[in-house]
Amino acid sequence: METSCIDAAWCIASQRTPAVRELADGLRIPDYVARALINRGAGDLDQARQFLAATSANLEDPFAFRDMQQAVDRVLLALQRHELTLIQGDYDVDGSASAALLVNLFRLLGGQVEVSIPSRAQDGYGLNERIVRRAAQRGVKLMITCDNGTTANAEIALARDLGIETIITDHHTVGETLPPAVAVLNPHVKSEQLKFRDLCGAGVAFKLAWAVLTRLSSREKLDPPFRDFLAGAQSLVALASVADVVPLLGDNRILTRQGLRSMPDSPNPGIRALMETSGLDKIPSGTDVGFKLAPRLNAGGRLGRETLAVELLTAQSYGQAMELAAETDSLNRQRQTLDRELTRMAEDMVTADAGYESERILVVGHDDFHPGVVGIVAARLSRRFNKPAVLVATGAAMGRGSGRSIPGFHLYNALQECGTLMHRFGGHAQAAGLEITRENLGMLRRAVNEIADKHVVQAGYETPTLKIDAEVPLADLGVEGVDILQGLEPFGEGNPEPAFMTTDVEVAAPPKVVGRGTGHLSILLKQQGPAMRGIGFGLGDRIGQFKRGDKVRVVYTPKISTFRGPAEVELELKDIRA
Numbered sequence: 001m002e003t004s005c006i007d008a009a010w011c012i013a014s015q016r017t018p019a020v021r022e023l024a025d026g027l028r029i030p031d032y033v034a035r036a037l038i039n040r041g042a043g044d045l046d047q048a049r050q051f052l053a054a055t056s057a058n059l060e061d062p063f064a065f066r067d068m069q070q071a072v073d074r075v076l077l078a079l080q081r082h083e084l085t086l087i088q089g090d091y092d093v094d095g096s097a098s099a100a101l102l103v104n105l106f107r108l109l110g111g112q113v114e115v116s117i118p119s120r121a122q123d124g125y126g127l128n129e130r131i132v133r134r135a136a137q138r139g140v141k142l143m144i145t146c147d148n149g150t151t152a153n154a155e156i157a158l159a160r161d162l163g164i165e166t167i168i169t170d171h172h173t174v175g176e177t178l179p180p181a182v183a184v185l186n187p188h189v190k191s192e193q194l195k196f197r198d199l200c201g202a203g204v205a206f207k208l209a210w211a212v213l214t215r216l217s218s219r220e221k222l223d224p225p226f227r228d229f230l231a232g233a234q235s236l237v238a239l240a241s242v243a244d245v246v247p248l249l250g251d252n253r254i255l256t257r258q259g260l261r262s263m264p265d266s267p268n269p270g271i272r273a274l275m276e277t278s279g280l281d282k283i284p285s286g287t288d289v290g291f292k293l294a295p296r297l298n299a300g301g302r303l304g305r306e307t308l309a310v311e312l313l314t315a316q317s318y319g320q321a322m323e324l325a326a327e328t329d330s331l332n333r334q335r336q337t338l339d340r341e342l343t344r345m346a347e348d349m350v351t352a353d354a355g356y357e358s359e360r361i362l363v364v365g366h367d368d369f370h371p372g373v374v375g376i377v378a379a380r381l382s383r384r385f386n387k388p389a390v391l392v393a394t395g396a397a398m399g400r401g402s403g404r405s406i407p408g409f410h411l412y413n414a415l416q417e418c419g420t421l422m423h424r425f426g427g428h429a430q431a432a433g434l435e436i437t438r439e440n441l442g443m444l445r446r447a448v449n450e451i452a453d454k455h456v457v458q459a460g461y462e463t464p465t466l467k468i469d470a471e472v473p474l475a476d477l478g479v480e481g482v483d484i485l486q487g488l489e490p491f492g493e494g495n496p497e498p499a500f501m502t503t504d505v506e507v508a509a510p511p512k513v514v515g516r517g518t519g520h521l522s523i524l525l526k527q528q529g530p531a532m533r534g535i536g537f538g539l540g541d542r543i544g545q546f547k548r549g550d551k552v553r554v555v556y557t558p559k560i561s562t563f564r565g566p567a568e569v570e571l572e573l574k575d576i577r578a
Contacts, residue, residue, distance in 0.1 A: 005465075010555065010575070012468040012501060013039050023048060030481040035470040036488060036498040041249070052487050054257045060250075062207035062214070064194050067183035071167045072211050074142060074182045079111045083141040086164075087115045088127060089310060090147050090201075091301030093243035093294050097236040098146035098169065098205035100313035104268075105209045107314075108229055109216070114138070115314070117306045120371060124400060125426060125433045127152040136162035144208075145169060147201025147240075150186050151426060153179045169204040171246075172426055173412050196250040198494075202240035203255060206233055232267040234259035236313065238490075239271075242286050243294035245430055247494025256490050260284055270312040273321035277329045286490040299331035302372030303338075339373050343380050346391060350381065360452035361414070363445035365392035365399060365438070375402035375431070382406060388414075390448070394438045398423060403432040409452070418447035430493075466555050466574055472500045474527040477569045482558045499574055502527060503553040510548050513540040525554065525571065533561075536573035545578065553577055 005011040015038050024034040026045045037043070042051035050058055062068055078085050085106060089099025099115050106113035116131055118124065123131065126148035132155050135143060142165055149156065149168040156166045156179035166181040174188050185204050187197040199207070213226035222230070238259025241252050248256055261283050266272050275284070278292040300308025308328060315321035346364055350356045362381055369377070371393040381389035382404045388411050392401030405411035410429045419425060421444045425434035436444060491497040508526040513519040519540030524531045534556060536542070546552060556571040 010466050010468060010501070012471060015039075015470075019043060027052075029484050030476060030478075032470050032472045032476060032498075032500060033481060033485050033488075036485065039469050040488070040495055051253070054254045056254060056258060059254055060194065060196050062211040065185050065187075065207065065211075066189070066192055067185060068208070068211050071183035071185060071208055072215050074165060074167060075144075075208070075212050076215065078142045079106075079109055081141075082112055084112045084114065084139050085142040085144065086135050086138075086140040087113060088131065088143055088145045088148070089115060089117050090126065091117050091120055091306040091309070092147070093297045093309065094201045094240040095147035096297060096301070096309035097240040097313060098200075098202035100270075100310050101202060101205045101209060101233050101236045102144055102146060102169075103310070103314045104233070105212065105229070108225070109212075114140070115307075115310055117301075117310055119306055120301060120400070121304070121396075124398075124424070124435055127155040129155060129158060131155075132159045132162065132164070135159070136164060140164050142167070146205055147171070148426075149179065149181070150184065150188075151175045151179075153177060155179075156181055167208070169201065169208055171199055171201050171204055171428075173416075173428055196252075198247045198250065198252060200237070200240045200244040200246045200252070202237045203246075203252060206230070206237050206255065209233060228267065231258070231262060235263050235266050235268060235271050238263070239289060239293060239297065242289040242490070242492055243297070245493045248286070248490055248492040249494045253490070253495065256286070256492075260286075260289070260490055268313065269318040269321040270315045270324070273315070273318060273325035274312065274328070276322070277325040286492040290492070295335070296325075296328040296332045299328055299335045302335050302370075302376075303331050304372070305331060335373060335376075338370055339376050339380075342369060342373055342377050345369075346377050346381055347384065350385065356385075359445075359449045360387060360409075361445075361448050362387050362389040363392075363441065363448060364389070365394045365401070365441045367393075367395040369393035369395070371396075371400040374400070375404065375433075378402050379404040388452075390432075390434070390444075392434070392436060392441055394441065397437075399436050399438055399441065401434045401436060403427070403434070405430045405432075409455075414448050414451045414455070417451050418444060421447060466499060467496070468501045468555055469498045470500055472502055474502055474505065474525065474532055475529045477532070477558050479560060479567050479569060482560050482569050485558065486560065497557045499555055499557055501553065501555050505552050505554055507546050507548055507550045507552060511543050511546050513543050515540065521573065521576070523573075523576070525552075532569055532571055534571040534573045534576070536576060539573060539576070542576070546576070550578060 004014050020034045024031050037048045042048040087099045087102045089095040103115050144167045150170040150172050168181045168184045170186045178184050187194050187199050217223045234255050238256040241256045297309040312324040374391040378389040378391040388405040388409050390403035392399045403411050411432050412427045415425050421440045423435040506526045508524040508531040511523040514522045521536035521539040523534045525534050554576045555574040559570050559572050560567050561570040
């Protein structure tokens with residue numbers, strides 16, 4: 001998407017007017033919706049129709065994976081032989097949702113199945129020798145990894161030597177050699193010929209389930225019970241796709257859109273209980289998942305109840321699910337308190353150390369950091385300072401850390417270049433996990449910043465930029481057009497909420513502050529028509545900058561509000577300037 005920048009912080013997309021008109025006329029949509037579609041790579045009529053419809057018919061065939069046939073054959077053999085199968089997941093949303101999906105699949109098919117989630121304190125991330133040996137002692141013959149396993153060469157070789165065959169379902173960065181598994185289902189394997197490579201772990205697990213059920217169906221089409229299972233399983237993929245911040249395009253967009261829509265009436269009692277505990281009684285948005293559902297699912301993994309999320313998502317009764325959902329809610333409240341305390345502590349450490357000001361990457365460690373929330377705090381630090389951030393809890397002999405990046409900087413690749421300093425690490429462009437000794441932490445800080453200095457990062461690395469889809473007169477924003485615009489949901493990575501700019505807007509009434517703390521800015525805006533209400537979340541401290549009669553320019557996302565009765569357009573402000 002080509003842009004022209006108004007200043008260092010506002011950049012507006014550049015599009016050819018004829019292409020906008022052709023798309024708008026062909027779909028009978030407003031120009032500003034057409035511009036938003038073009039900016040998301042849906043610039044011709046067929047692409048735009050597919051983007052707006054996002055139907056399952058456009059999903060890529062699961063057998064496009066090079067090893068899918070071997071994986072399906074091995075699963076069917078395990079079912080035929082009544083072998084004990086271990087689903088090896090992880091304690092984040094993606095690892096738990098993908099594990100739950102496959103546990104529910106084996107239950108549907110009458111298989112013998114157990115699930116294992118590593119202990120954050122004892123095991124760290126992913127597979128290890130202790131887990132493998134325990135599985136062998138329990139008589140496991142087939143192990144399926146979920147959201148992990150691609151770099152676990154030694155562990156999977158040990159499993160093979162102990163009589164356990166392995167299927168890997170994962171989406172993390174691939175090492176130089178692949179483990180000795182029966183099948184490796186990872187879209188990032190170089191030899192894969194997939195059209196779409198950005199699936200999360202649950203998306204890969206879904207493709208395996210789909211392929212197995214296709215083979216078991218009596219006709220060319222899926223048998224009805226299998227079709228119903230996959231329809232419900234899409235909700236698990238939706239949770240994982242949003243929580244793991246994969247691009248919500250292609251197959252991810254389809255699975256997430258369908259999965260979110262099915263959540264209120266999900267056949268999975270765990271999802272319904274999670275919705276009720278979170279106060280959601282409608283189709284959730286990507287924002288609802290990111291701020292309400294995912295934090296609750298993650299809470300157990302952060303505070304010592306690593307199996308809680310998978311227990312909830314595999315619950316077989318609504319009563320059991322509600323008890324587990326209540327536990328996630330309680331742990332999430334504890335996590336929020338801890339999160340706030342450690343965020344303040346980490347921010348104080350960064351601002352007190354003058355060295356961080358010139359460094360491109362923040363590497364911060366402390367004995368009092370809790371290993372369960374370092375990822376959240378790293379994300380907060382990254383957003384505040386607009387730099388990649390790596391936080392390490394150094395209280396134990398082996399420190400456990402987590403990193404979050406910013407657009408334009410591949411965090412995993414940077415860590416890989418100084419990988420000898422860490423005991424182990426893994427991840428992808430925007431997030432990573434690691435284990436490192438306290439003694440090596442200072443060396444990591446220096447080394448990763450030297451690497452960052454060498455690499456070219458995007459223009460405006462130090463300056464957050466608002467990317468604007470188009471300039472739009474307020475009079476063009478009708479309820480019908482904004483409703484079409486909301487058809488671009490779910491919004492998230494790769495498909496951000498559309499943002500528009502309007503200039504020469506009058507402040508029609510004295511602005512107000514609503515909400516707690518510094519609050520939110522509530523302001524009436526007028527431009528050649530009825531006034532529209534704007535709400536700037538977290539902008540309450542800017543109330544003194546504007547008064548009635550001022551002329552301003554605004555960047556916003558238009559939303560439909562029914563708060564005051566009939567549907568009307570409201571502007572969710574991203575920024576406002578005189």
